[in-house]
Amino acid sequence: MPRYKLVVEYDGTPYSGWQFQDNARSVQEVVERAITGFCGHPVRLHCAGRTDAGVHATHQVVHVDLERAYRTDTIRDAANAHMRDEAVAVVSAQPVTEAFHARLSARKRHYTYRILNRMAPPTFDRERVWHVRQPIDVARMQEAADTLVGHHDFTTFRASQCQGRTPWKTLERLCVERRGDEVQVRASSRSFLHNQVRSMVGTIVLAGIGRWTTEDVAAALAARDRTRCGALAPPHGLYFVGVDYAEGSDVPPEVE
């Protein structure tokens, strides 16, 4: 069966998260139905990174197996035509070999967290940013972030219901940047624990607004204790923004 890699973009606001759930509308269900709508058979999508309810994606990657080959433009346009009223779009499609797996072939995942840092409430981005009124000192917040970069036991920054095998992860990047009224945090890692990005952001913001010191953040990490997490940032500021794959894993199949 021909396999395709799709890049999917979605506003997470109206959905229960990526993953299929009974009694709730998931992004997975919306996209699977749209693809079934034009190819006429049930399909199963596999994604690079599951997102929780309210979390957005500008660059989610999925793969899907279809019963016959299609032009990639057809897949993109037909899928989009079948979800016209949804806040979800297939941005691109490309053929890949069966060696490609959206989740298993991923080598690095990238998230961006958006904070609106001003007194006035958001207008354009009500469900798209975390509104923090206290002035954030970006240099202090970056200093706190630096203590989390590297190979650590991230138990403190992991949801209690997280099902990951190990709390040890290598955080490759945690960068804090101000752009006018907005503070953005960029996080990159091979993989993340459940709620890890939101837990880290919620905690380093405490340093940014002066309620915690860098040492407090370092001590929370060292404690390996979920109750020491500073705060969990809300889901609606979080965006899944990209995935790196092992070189060659997503090459198109050779034409026979």
Add this chain to the structure above:
Amino acid sequence: MPRYKLVVEYDGTPYSGWQFQDNARSVQEVVERAITGFCGHPVRLHCAGRTDAGVHATHQVVHVDLERAYRTDTIRDAANAHMRDEAVAVVSAQPVTEAFHARLSARKRHYTYRILNRMAPPTFDRERVWHVRQPIDVARMQEAADTLVGHHDFTTFRASQCQGRTPWKTLERLCVERRGDEVQVRASSRSFLHNQVRSMVGTIVLAGIGRWTTEDVAAALAARDRTRCGALAPPHGLYFVGVDYAEGSDVPPEVE
């Protein structure tokens, strides 16, 4: 009466435009009611640039006279508290002398027009961008834009119901820039005719997608004939983004 200059931001989608209208919800009405809500007397707002239904503003400037003085933080926060469910926010407030008039003191107005240029439909920005599927050649579009910069009779690019005294305007800037999937047009002028930015954008996009030549755009301008306008771009891609004032016009009053 103490006069204040306010910077106001709004998502134009749910409103009938800036200006007060019977039987429709305008941004002006929303902000006037919010200010009356905390100061207790009727107020009249004057804005730098009226926007049509669906047009947005990241930096609208207004002035208002209040019966007594308030801290500027109080004006901003109290106004925002009185329009909590609206897509409108007062971003900042500052005291000014009676010499300042949001419209009459303005020396230059700035607009940005956002175009999403890809096959997939918008997800985050459905009512915030114009979706153009045909690939835009930004260099060709800029070449067409260049023919419009300068002092011209803009009758071709003016709404037939425009009430401006003269169709002659000096367009100071019309810049086209690509940022990934998005093409942005920045327009600056002392003042604009009604629908001028949307008429210019609609027309230069025709050059960008190869349906018109630069010469066609120049000929349309020279014709001074509204029926020669290429197309009117939709309101929801347009943003009022800033105003320049004559130096010293918006200084705070001296404390007595």
